[in-house]
Amino acid sequence: MADKATFERKKPHLNIGTIGHVDHGKTTLTSAITKVLAEQGAGTNFYSFDQIDSAPEEKQRGVTINISHIEYETASRHYAHIDCPGHKDYIKNMITGAAQMDGAILVVAADDGPMPQTREHILLARQVNVPAIVVFLNKVDMVKDPELLDLVEMEVRELLTKYKFPGDKIPVIRGSATKALEGDETAKKAIVDLMKAVDEYIPTPERPLDKPFLMPIEDVFSIKGRGTVVTGRIERGIVKVNEEI
Known part of the structure; x- marks a missing residue:
């Protein structure tokens, strides 16, 4: 991978993330987004699947466990992207990731359709007040019947x-993240279309940075055997690592 790009925050900044069922292609899509944007020369670095799922246990098990953060840019925005785990055993980590999001990309494998963690992640996105969702229908190359x-x-x-998102209005982009990584032009165009939908559909949040720090506690989750998670999204001000609040 090339040296990390230095992002000059001149563009509006959003926290976005991938959510959805385990093995539906969230991390692969995250990698494909960076590849396509890097090829467009938008100041983005390409991150491979292994660079995103970098923990030894993740590589051994082949699933995302911890939330991963990467950055990329489109022509109009700068994004911090949170790749959330889809496995049910790591739901606490997913909640932590979703609580940071200004918007989410819901990844659904076309050959599976909605699965248990698809439903659970949509519900959790509603509970932690993720403002908007865009859908990427992945692995469409595995389905030959357009009606399906x-x-x-x-x-x-x-x-x-069902979970109070505007289902009829939400953009749904069909594609194949794996094919995009392989260089397939049709699949790469689907990634471009996805990021265009993200740019246009997910609203830019207002961030008054010059005011005192404020992060309302949105919810507290007690998860049996896994502890307690407090979630919230910063509404104003700035906080730094290890700073007392």
Whole structure:
């Protein structure tokens, strides 16, 4: 990987993340986004799958455990991207990631459709007040019947509506993150379309940095055997690592 790009925060900044069921392609999509944006020369570095899932246990098990943070830019915005674990055993880590998001990309594998963690992640996104969701219908190359893709999309939209997101209005982009990483032009265009939807659909949050630090506690989760998580999103001001608040 090339030296890390230095981001000059001249563009609006958003915290965004990938959520969804285990093995539906969240980390692969995160890697594909950086690859396509790096090729566009937007000041973004390409991160491989292994660079994002960098912990030894993640490599051994082949699943994301901890939340991973990377940065990239589109033409109009700077993003800090949180890649959340989809495995049910690491739901506390997912909650921590979702609570930081200004918007989320819900990844659903077209050959599976919505699965248990798909539903759970949508519910948690609602509970921690993630403002907006865009859907990436992944692995469409694994489904040969266009009508089946339509049915999966309809099911995802109904699920989003059930949890009080505007399912009929949410952008749904169809593609293949793996194919995009392999250089397939159609798949790469789907990544471009996805980031265009993220740029346009997810609103830019107002961040008054010059005011005193304020982070309302949005929720407290007690998870049996895993401890307690307090979630919130910074509404104003700045806080630094190890700073007392």
